[in-house]
Amino acid sequence: MKKRITMQDIADRLNISKNSVSQALRGKEGVSKETRELVKRVAKEMGYEYPASRAKSRGKPPRxxxxxxxxxxxxxxxxxxxxxxxxxxxxxxxxxxxxxxxxxxxxxxxxxxxxxxxxxxxxxxxxxxxxxxxxxxxxxxxxxxxxxxxxxxxxxADAVLTNNRFGAYVAVQHLLELNHTDIAFVGDVNYSPSYQERYEGYLLALKDYGVKPNEEWMFCQAQEDETVIAGYIRELKRQPTAWFCVNDGLGFFVSTGLQQYGLKVPDDVSVCSFDNGQLSQIATPKITTVDIDLKRYGKRAVELLRWRWDNPNEPFQEVLLSTKLIKRESTAAKPTR
The missing domain is CATH 3.40.50.2300 (Response regulator)
Structure with missing residues (x-):
């Protein structure tokens, strides 16, 4: 039986990595035009069949x-x-x-x-x-x-993730650069690794700016419930001047809860959240938040799955997608008291 030519065979012939061969055959960035053309030529000479071509030629159904x-x-x-x-x-x-x-x-x-x-x-x-x-x-x-x-x-398993730590860091940094040092945290860190990572980003930003976190203002098992959040605000002996919330739902409840308590956002207190969802956009005032490219998530997930089919023995990958801070009306410089 004739040996089937693999990407590894082409890589060995050219003394380059299997990943470079895969990128060249798919027309992806990461290899030069010269390398791409060389890989395609050698693949043809060796009789390599791209998986999609094999499936088509054998009448196989789609993946x-x-x-x-x-x-x-x-x-x-x-x-x-x-x-x-x-x-x-x-x-x-x-x-x-x-x-x-x-x-x-x-x-x-x-x-x-x-x-x-x-x-x-x-x-x-x-x-x-x-x-x-x-x-x-x-x-x-x-x-x-x-x-x-x-x-x-x-x-x-492979994973496509948001760079939650850096996103949260930049959000809290924004508050710190507005001269806020009394910054509350709200979010259930046990709910998902994403929220735990956003909490870590919050702590890292405070540390880098020499601010000691105040445990009185750290609500790390917070339920996403309007009544619960309003209770946190009412029971505080001293109000922080800013809040960082792990998602927009909590940001919305914090913002409305503060205003019901008699505080003005952002004149008295600033609010920043994460995800750039609908609630951050319909809130009054609109909430400063961290944006995630949701379409990129789907694209990278399918790309990573296709890569895994061609590279079954490669180490697992975690792809981190960057975020962007969207500054809106809910954050302002620390008020003078």
Missing amino acids: QIALIASDRTFSLKFFGEIYLSIEQEALSHGMKLHIQSVNKEQKERLLLPSFIEEKQVDGVIVLSHISTEYIQQIVATGIPTVLVDHHHPNIP
Whole structure:
């Protein structure tokens, strides 16, 4: 039987990395024009067939991928935009997308969708957090898996993530440069690694500016509930001059809670949040927030899954997407008291 030529064979012939061969054959940036042309010529000479060409020539069906998430995740507009970008990117590559939500019972009983259990898909994209045990069950099937907006030390899989620490750092830095040193934190750090990382970014910014965090103003198990947030504000003995919130929902509740308490935003107190979702835009005043490129999430997730198909033995990757601070009316210089 004739040996099938692989990307590694081409890499060995040219004494370059397999990744460079993959980039050249796909027309991706990262290799020079000369290298790209050389790789294509040698690939042709060696009789290499690109996977898509082999599938077409053999009449194979298109790649099938699964997109799964908790039912709560699918209900959130933030993740809905990521889902749409994943769908669009998958379709642009001729893939068939299977979508399945995971309810509480399925999560607790570790019941996988049948198309994953029976290995009817070529790859899985997991949107946000379900549970570590559930995602481990998916990975254990051996199907290439990419996590989106979630990761964990005990989950051996590729992931596409927001650079939460740096995003939070820049947000808190913005408050510090407005001369705020009394800055509260609100968010449930146990809910997801993203919130824990945003908390770490908050602490790092304070440290770099020589500001000691005040535990009285650190609400690290905060529920995203209007009544709960209003209670935090009322019970404080001394009010901070600024708040950093791990998401826009909390930012919205903090802003309205402060105003109901009799404080003006931003004249008396500034509010900054994260995600640049709808609530930050409809709030009065509009809330300064950290923007995430949601469309980029979907594109990179599908790209990473395709890369994994061609590089099954490479180390797992965590792709960090940068953020951007959107300055709005909810933040201003520290008031003089």
